[in-house]
Amino acid sequence: MSPRSMSPHRLTFALQLLVTLVVAAFLLVPAGASILAGFTANYFRGLSSGLTLDWVKEVLKLYSDTIGFSIALALGTLAVTLVLGVPAAWALVRRPGRMARLVEEVVTLPVAIPGLALALALIIAYGGFREFRMSPLFILVGHVLYTLPFMLRSVMAVLAAVDVRTLEEGAASLGASPLQRFFHVVVPNAKGGILAGALMVVTLSIGEFNLTWMLHTPLTKTLPVGLADSYASMRLEIASAYTLVFFVMIVPLLVAIQMFGLERPLKTRAQTPTKANRGPPLIAGEQP
Amino acid sequence: MTLTATGAAITLSGCGKTFADGTRALEPLDLSIPAGETLVLLGPSGCGKTTLLRIIAGLESPDAGGHIAFDGADVTTLPIEKRNVGMVFQSYALFPNMSVIDNVAYGLRVRGVAKAERLRQAHAVLEMMRIDTLAERRITQLSGGQRQRVALARALAVRPRVILLDEPLTALDAALREHLRAEIDSLLRRLAITAIYVTHDQAEALALGDRIVVMRQGAIAQVGTPREVYFQPQNDFVATFVGITNRLAGSLKAGHFASAAGSLPFAGADKAEATLLFRPEAASLCAPEETGLVFQVEQVQFQGARQRVVLAGADGTRVVVEAPAEQLVAAGAAMGLRLDPSRLSLV
Structure with a gap:
């Protein structure tokens, strides 16, 4: 190729690089500033005041209960979505048809409805049951409603891709009962989808704010609700350090989702647009 | 075991x-x-x-x-x-x-x-x-x-x-x-x-x-x-689904099957409209005067051990037969068709 024909390509590349770097900087500078604020002794005096871990320690002292509660809630949500979602996905893949599609749509509805509206509906319907309303179970129900479609769709996509109906017929022909087929054939072959769904559910549950903010009581505060609290009432350094703690929890999960997503065959990924397209923006939008 | x-x-x-x-x-x-x-x-x-x-x-x-x-x-x-x-x-x-x-x-x-x-x-x-x-x-x-x-x-x-x-x-x-x-x-x-x-x-x-x-x-x-x-x-x-089948349209009368290409003896009750079905290998080629069925050779496909011959009847009906490779068959010539009576069916 002659130098003359190279140069326009080089120019295009340089421009693309510039735009990319500017956009990246636009997004990264606030994040960097926020992280720095969490380590700065006094943010208004700037870095000259020195770096410190005191704010992080303070956050762990003040808010460790919300961190623990968020983790417990996420694991509880995961357990329920596994128990409900995997068999449901199996049932829907086994009997495709109008009913199956309808059920799938209804289950997916909570993702489209604003969390606040969903929470309000739960409070109107079940708020009268005082014990239930006050217990962590109330928030758990909300989180399950919101995360179940992600588990369901992720598992359904994998089951459809491996043609689980025929595999199951094969197992049945060898004498396996429905329960044996589920545990010997369906679950092991859905492992990829179950893992992807599980990461999604935990991430979404830990980051969920809208719904949780409406449902929480002073005794059932999650990390994002605590964040909103600290932003409103604490000094900036503590709020920033708190954000930092949240990042430390959520980023490894996001990385795991990404790594796992790369391992999945393209076909499977294409069949789960919710996972790829909706997930991350939702999490970003959740941060108060 | x-x-x-x-x-x-x-x-x-x-x-x-x-x-x-x-x-x-x-x-x-x-x-x-x-x-x-x-x-x-x-x-x-x-x-x-x-x-x-x-x-x-x-x-x-x-x-x-x-x-x-x-x-x-x-x-x-x-x-x-x-x-x-x-x-x-x-x-x-x-x-x-x-x-x-x-x-x-x-x-x-x-x-x-x-x-x-x-x-x-x-x-x-x-x-x-x-x-x-x-x-x-x-x-x-x-x-x-x-x-x-x-x-x-x-x-x-x-x-x-x-x-x-x-x-x-x-x-x-x-x-x-x-x-x-x-x-x-x-x-x-x-x-x-x-x-x-x-x-x-x-x-x-x-x-x-x-x-x-x-x-x-x-x-x-x-x-x-x-x-x-x-x-x-x-x-x-x-007949159509299993193998190549030739069909000759004609009628059955007085113990003979008659078609445009000629007739041959065939036992059975009289039938105004009948179709005779036979496989390529149930037929053999002979001189026209040796049989009642005469066709014109349309195409000869040499296949090594055998040759596949496509014949056309007087009314344009095509039939496919197999002949030994050494038999002399020339496109355009008139040939007689001999059918193995045990391998015919009539519908």
Whole structure:
């Protein structure tokens, strides 16, 4: 190729690089500033005041209960979505048809409805049951409603891709009962989808704010609700350090989702647009 | 090793199938399959052969009124896992989460056979199929032909009373298909197991079947031995679907079949409109004066050991015959056609 024909390509590349770097900087500078604020002794005096871990320690002292509660809630949500979602996905893949599609749509509805509206509906319907309303179970129900479609769709996509109906017929022909087929054939072959769904559910549950903010009581505060609290009432350094703690929890999960997503065959990924397209923006939008 | 002592005799009565959307997949039919027989269900796609196999397997239930019995015992309401059948699927349905040996031993595992014993038996089946070296492989590491053998081994490992094969060779290339066909044939005969084999390939059906059920649009078109189906097709559909068939339109009168190309003696009651069916190999070429049927040679295809000759009758009817390679046949010449009376059928 002659130098003359190279140069326009080089120019295009340089421009693309510039735009990319500017956009990246636009997004990264606030994040960097926020992280720095969490380590700065006094943010208004700037870095000259020195770096410190005191704010992080303070956050762990003040808010460790919300961190623990968020983790417990996420694991509880995961357990329920596994128990409900995997068999449901199996049932829907086994009997495709109008009913199956309808059920799938209804289950997916909570993702489209604003969390606040969903929470309000739960409070109107079940708020009268005082014990239930006050217990962590109330928030758990909300989180399950919101995360179940992600588990369901992720598992359904994998089951459809491996043609689980025929595999199951094969197992049945060898004498396996429905329960044996589920545990010997369906679950092991859905492992990829179950893992992807599980990461999604935990991430979404830990980051969920809208719904949780409406449902929480002073005794059932999650990390994002605590964040909103600290932003409103604490000094900036503590709020920033708190954000930092949240990042430390959520980023490894996001990385795991990404790594796992790369391992999945393209076909499977294409069949789960919710996972790829909706997930991350939702999490970003959740941060108060 | 002996895998099975006795196959089951299968009786179907009034088994039809209408799907939920109202599609009639199978007209109610009766069929009786003696123990140990290899029965081939042959027909084009959508003829109901797979539905019939799935009803026998227990993967579908027949419409009300249909009954299936194995050795006289009604199994209509039994699901597949209680029927003790072996099944080989078109896509093989091997479990990707298990190794070859675990796949083959799976049927014994769900039957509660102890691990050491079920592995011993599974290895024995793999040995019989001469694929014991594949035992520890993952399913994804196998070629198509190997998968096919593993699927067959897995189905046989539970010593089923009946083995059901749903187009087991369709996914393979032609040379391998022929090889495995011979292997399956000798295996089924050795085991004396009742086998039902679904295929759309007439060569497979003719080679494997003790009897063939030719199906069309959800109904049985003909049941018979391969020879009967091939040489005495009972209707036009069977004649067309199984092999190349020549047809001569004409009439039957006073013990003679008469057509535009001439006439030949043919016993039977008078019929104003009749079609004579015959295979290329049931005919031979001779000098025009030696026979009543005369055609003009349109095309000669040399095929090595033989030659295929396309003939045209006076009314334009084309027939295809096979002639020995050394016989002198020239395009454009008039030739007589001699037909083997035992290999003709009239519809």
